[in-house]
Amino acid sequence: MRLVNHPTPPQRHPAERRRRLTDATASxxxxxxxxxxxxxxxxxxxxxxxxxxxxxxxxxxxxxxxNPVGISVWWMxxxxxxxxxxxxxxxxxxxxxxxxRAVLLVLGAFFLHVAPDSGGATGPYFLCxxxxxxxxxxxxxTRWASVLAxxxxxxxxxxxxxxxxxxxxxxxxxxAGFIAVVPPLAMVFGGTLRESDEEAESSLxxxxxxxxxxxxxxxxxxxxxxxxxxxxxxxxxxLLNGSDLRDIPELLxxxxxxxxxxxxxxxxxxxxGEGIAARIDSVEFAVLLPGVTVERAAALVKQRLGDPxxxxxxxxxxxxxIVLDIAIAQIKDQAQTIEELYDTLHARWSAKxxxxxxxxxxxxxxxxxxxxxxxxxxxxxxxPMPLPPHLRAKGK
Numbered sequence: 001m002r003l004v005n006h007p008t009p010p011q012r013h014p015a016e017r018r019r020r021l022t023d024a025t026a027s028x029x030x031x032x033x034x035x036x037x038x039x040x041x042x043x044x045x046x047x048x049x050x051x052x053x054x055x056x057x058x059x060x061x062x063x064x065x066x067n068p069v070g071i072s073v074w075w076m077x078x079x080x081x082x083x084x085x086x087x088x089x090x091x092x093x094x095x096x097x098x099x100x101r102a103v104l105l106v107l108g109a110f111f112l113h114v115a116p117d118s119g120g121a122t123g124p125y126f127l128c129x130x131x132x133x134x135x136x137x138x139x140x141x142t143r144w145a146s147v148l149a150x151x152x153x154x155x156x157x158x159x160x161x162x163x164x165x166x167x168x169x170x171x172x173x174x175x176a177g178f179i180a181v182v183p184p185l186a187m188v189f190g191g192t193l194r195e196s197d198e199e200a201e202s203s204l205x206x207x208x209x210x211x212x213x214x215x216x217x218x219x220x221x222x223x224x225x226x227x228x229x230x231x232x233x234x235x236x237x238x239l240l241n242g243s244d245l246r247d248i249p250e251l252l253x254x255x256x257x258x259x260x261x262x263x264x265x266x267x268x269x270x271x272x273g274e275g276i277a278a279r280i281d282s283v284e285f286a287v288l289l290p291g292v293t294v295e296r297a298a299a300l301v302k303q304r305l306g307d308p309x310x311x312x313x314x315x316x317x318x319x320x321x322i323v324l325d326i327a328i329a330q331i332k333d334q335a336q337t338i339e340e341l342y343d344t345l346h347a348r349w350s351a352k353x354x355x356x357x358x359x360x361x362x363x364x365x366x367x368x369x370x371x372x373x374x375x376x377x378x379x380x381x382x383x384p385m386p387l388p389p390h391l392r393a394k395g396k
Contacts, residue, residue, distance in 0.1 A: 045091035052084030072115035113159035120163035137186035149183040217278035236297040
């Protein structure tokens with residue numbers, strides 16, 4: 001059974017109403033931060049790369065001043081810079097990812113401290129561990145930050161034990177006291193800052209999917225677009241619509257509908273990279289991809305959802321396929337906003353339905369507008385067909 005979608009423009013808010021909705025949401029009651037679970041907020045994941053770059057710059061600065069012997073100190077700078085690039089290109093969306101990167105920096109500091117002629121854990125490179133532990137304590141939840149602080153204490157103790165020459169016990173106690181006191185203090189400050197940030201973030205999230213809602217999409221999208229324009233990078237918008245998902249509960253039952261919907265959310269949420277994914281309407285999703293061209297955006301969607309984009313579930317070993325409408329556009333005009341680009345794509349969908357153009361055989365690319373989309377038949381969103389008895393039973 002194959003359900004083929006058509007480019008029916010979904011219900012949406014006009015730009016003026018959407019702005020009022022955004023203002024009302026921002027000023028209204030917010031959901032509990034616990035709704036976000038282990039998710040990382042938009043602002044926090046954009047701060048993480050700065051820490052790794054600062055650690056890398058600090059090590060390079062010390063290397064220039066002290067001119068140490070060996071390559072270990074240079075490898076640590078490369079590791080920190082690599083983590084900075086990694087966290088910038090693939091921002092952490094879960095606390096565990098940030099914690100893993102922090103552990104890598106602490107382990108790198110350990111090998112740096114035990115390297116010959118580096119001064120040991122109480123030498124000039126001592127701050128590498130402190131910077132990592134303190135600033136990640138501001139970004140991580142209390143649970144992850146506590147484990148990281150404990151790991152930093154262990155790293156410091158092992159470094160003092162293995163490094164040659166060994167530091168005096170007065171030095172060890174002095175530095176150990178600093179590591180034992182400052183990270184917990186950072187956790188207290190970080191907890192308050194994160195709570196405020198997560199409360200603001202929760203109002204921009206869709207409660208069912210935990211993707212961004214329409215307000216979050218345009219609020220955070222404007223920030224990403226401004227940065228791309230400043231850096232001269234491309235910026236693409238992907239719209240995906242699956243109106244046939246509305247028919248699935250009646251045809252095949254709510255369990256099948258939920259499974260298909262979960263597939264859509266999972267696949268679309270895995271696309272973003274530097275960008276964000278949002279649930280704009282009940283069955284409409286949008287993805288913003290900073291630094292990505294239309295061609296690359298189409299390849300990313302194809303990788304996650306196939307070509308054409310589709311969802312599939314098997315019932316009694318027989319596949320049920322939902323094909324999604326897709327439209328991809330790239331910002332061309334320096335004065336164009338995300339709202340204008342979004343409305344333009346919907347207007348094109350509306351024009352298709354009103355003119356009833358003949359369907360084409362494959363996806364097309366408009367070189368001027370940078371739009372990519374698969375043409376679909378314009379008749380019925382669900383192919384009329386009798387259901388087998390076993391499917392009718394499941395739909396009840």
